[in-house]
Amino acid sequence: MRKHITGFSNPTVKYLRSLRDKKHRKRAGQFLVEGLRLLEDARASGRLPQTLVMAEGREHPLLERLEAEVVAAGGDVIATTPDILSKITGKENAQAVAGVFDEWDTRLAALDRSAAPIWLAAQALRDPGNLGTMLRTCDAVGAGGLILIDDCADPFSAEAVRASMGAVFTVGLAQARWEDFLGWLRAGDGQLVAASLRDAVPYRGAAYAAPCFILVGNESQGLPEDYELACDLRVTMPMKGRADSLNAAVAGAVLAYEVLAALGD
């Protein structure tokens, strides 16, 4: 059932390689996931790749099972050389396998806010590592998911997927402009909480309420003032040093664990 590819100039190789680029991912509606571990996380979450790309001669029982499931689901399996897999992923030491997934629906309408007491939201988050780390934190605190507001890094980039440690497959994910997010939020229950220095109360012991949406801002600029003012609660964390802010993913996590404790672990 395997299709063998041995030529660097094969159009499929070219296509797979193009998925490293955000523009091409958006056009194709697909993204590439590298490594057996992440592919196993995806499988455990009920997501199988449309196409599995394997380096020949790198056998593994889990890989065999994955291949069988992909074939059974009607997907394609491509066997190729380690060099071509390296070319596709852009890594010198390529993983033994990569998978192509269809991107999924990331509209707000696809989220069920009653599904979890905590949600994370990030505005103009630019670093894919921070984005993936926030997805991972969502998984850890049992959050419903991450809502990406305005222009954020691509959650389907290799770096974000890797930093998420597979959480991209398990937690909710939505992308929206601020106005649309606010409209969606106000159409139902939901407390919007910002980490802020403006007119804020201490983050410990603040009156958190479920479903609680924890909003963090851009890495350099923080949140725009009007976004902060639209929040139901502004909380501040102690800043004992010279700086007045934390890494965005760290701030989100410290708040998320506080909210988790407040709402009854």
Added chain:
Amino acid sequence: MRKHITGFSNPTVKYLRSLRDKKHRKRAGQFLVEGLRLLEDARASGRLPQTLVMAEGREHPLLERLEAEVVAAGGDVIATTPDILSKITGKENAQAVAGVFDEWDTRLAALDRSAAPIWLAAQALRDPGNLGTMLRTCDAVGAGGLILIDDCADPFSAEAVRASMGAVFTVGLAQARWEDFLGWLRAGDGQLVAASLRDAVPYRGAAYAAPCFILVGNESQGLPEDYELACDLRVTMPMKGRADSLNAAVAGAVLAYEVLAALGD
């Protein structure tokens, strides 16, 4: 007072460029800091570069002040082209300025454990972004500093310095093998706390005591079992999802804020 460099093959350009490489940094005992903001952070912390490298035609009042102080302190100022500065830093859009600093003493003996109630420690931390983020967290919680145990990323790499947002200049920093760290720790006061799943108590309400040393492990492997067992306290954070761990810098920060609250903010 400025020395002008216009040739790409100038030996000084070659030397400065070599500082992007860890091996060369270690040999030279110097590192390169990019951008006026970080250089201003350094200056505010009482650290001036030995050499300031500026792109000609990119004037700024803060840059003028910095140049004057570097000259007054006996340092060198090099004026060059934006292209050469790009070559030195390896960035396409180079910052207007970079500075060369002497690395400083990072032996444990240089730390004063009575200076702060909280310290962070990381073992085999490989990601320079995580390392810099932990330095930034140290600044925020008023920690004495970060102790890097065994083979960690280089705190003087451009990525770590950038992620620290200048905290590398203000918080303590030490590098040690585990045995040496443990010997130093046990020669004085200090509670060693690990985030752990083994025989651990809930992280909230645990019996933290100052000076409290919060230890996090390698991104993939966590802490070796014998390291965990050598700790005075093992604490665990709720993990409500599929995964059993947080990003290392996130785990360190959630614990650090808990310890800060416990020890009296």
